[in-house]
Amino acid sequence: MTFSNKWDTCYKNKTHSMNNWPFSDLVSYVMRFSKPGKSKIRVLELGCGSGANIPFFLSLNAEYFGIDGSKTTIRKLKKKNPMLKNNIVVGDFTKELPFQKKFDLIVDRASINHNPTNGIKKCLDLVHQKLKTNGKFIGIDWVSTRDIGYKSGRKTNDIFTKSYVGGRYYGVSKIHFNNEKHLLNLLKNFKILCLDEKIYKSIIPIKNKTIAAWNIVAQKS
Template sequence: MEYSHTITYYENNSSSLITQYELANVDKVQNLLLKTFSTNSKLLEIGCGSGRDAGFMIQNNYNVIGIDGSKKMIEEAKMIHPELSQRLFHSILPNNLKFDKKFDGIYSIATLMHLSKNDLKQTIKNIYNILNLNGRFLMSVSLFRDDIGENGFDKKGRFFLVLKIDEWIEICESVGFRIIETKINKDGLNRDGIEWLTLIAKK
């Protein structure tokens, strides 16, 4: 239920959100992507949004496909990033995270915190299962927000799962991941009251 409410928001506001995402300062996260994954790796992006990061990785010689829960976001992403026209697909977490191949790396920027805790656990398990041995996983999630109520929803109807760093780590380690690095970042859109956790793990 939490995820479906959130997807509805992204469906209804895809154009304005894509403009916002394309303008965000994500240099630090993108540089971290380059450091985390070897060139020419087969990568999966979960929550590709505007196609910003997938496009960046393609430009840097990575083989990337992306998925997103919003059909409209994917449609618009393909228009502004034509190089991704055959690389972006609609998929709802956690159950549709199934592929007939495995990946060298998987990353997810500002997406997984929209899941309920149970759906998050299942998604992390699925991510582990579709990674090659020694494959790496990078996720960026909001660690703290001052714009949500006690039930986890903001005024726009989006759900945010707020966990402590140790809880994010524990969920990843419970399926077999080894944590390589964690970083706390300021918000890329310069919003006060929002902190981000970037976590890198290895299978």
């Protein structure tokens, strides 16, 4: 089990941003690669957080399921979306995906990378089991080792995972970073349909700050 309870504290104290809008890359990769609309799709979101991506999936008439380790955020989400009360659950996605049905699509937007390598491997095994044949996994914003945070973080016993005592990653949990070789190894049981690395160089307010993350589309064949 690798879920950090710091997340629940963040949602209780409202110290993590309560996003209400879907993330643009999630929207564009889902529209591009899973072609929703032709037939009703069943979707699972790993780490649904404050539910930013839920309205997007409901607008596609998808059958939406979600899992998050924070009791506080799941309680709020059920109150806000009573029709989803049986579909969204509290749980650690590195331990189990407690759903009976299999999914056409499983998505993660910046949740898996708050877990260390061993937890991510276990989670991806569970994702593989829970996808239908030809089902897709879309991972958005998996932090890259080229991101400024990789150098500034404190080492842990996992070379791809860093901890923080300040800065933008402080207060949530450790962060897992990826290079291409590590990613391909993590996803070795899938067919990779797309692997993009986004590298942004911020100029103002901090000059030449590099923010870098991967977007992934993988298929169970």
